[in-house]
Amino acid sequence: MARFEMLDAGSGVMGTTAQADVLLELGMMYAAGRDCEADVVSAHKWLNIAAIKGSARAAELRSELSTTMSKADIAKALREAREWMTAH
Template sequence: MARFEMLEAGFGAMGATAQADILFELGMMYATGRDCETDVVAAHKWFNIAAIKGSLRAAELRSELSAAMSKVEIARALREAREWMTMH
């Protein structure tokens, strides 16, 4: 499975726009199944984090994706996003 390595030194020092762009691309990867299995929970998680970092497009796609997700899936995605934000 392809993924971006975000544990590299310097990720935290990147500009907010660059971070949001990378996180948005992770959301797109999981939403479309590009180089991985489609995973709406993971897509929502990354769109949510990208939106927090300032991506308006990620916020729009997160909202669209939410309409097709169950409450359980949304809750799991939000929990995973919180956990990621706490760790990074």
């Protein structure tokens, strides 16, 4: 999928801010269902990773999104984010 191509292309090359912006866009894409099915777990995952990379906006959106999610979904999103960060 294009999302992996974007991320792989930028690994180690993009600055942290630019990478956080791309990850923020992924989170917003999944949250809104833009060009994909809406998926709050994936949205939270990407917003969380963007926040870790330094995006204050992603942290705000992640916080807002988490108020609509179950504890199980939040745990799943955090687990997926941790796995992604470990692999990349």
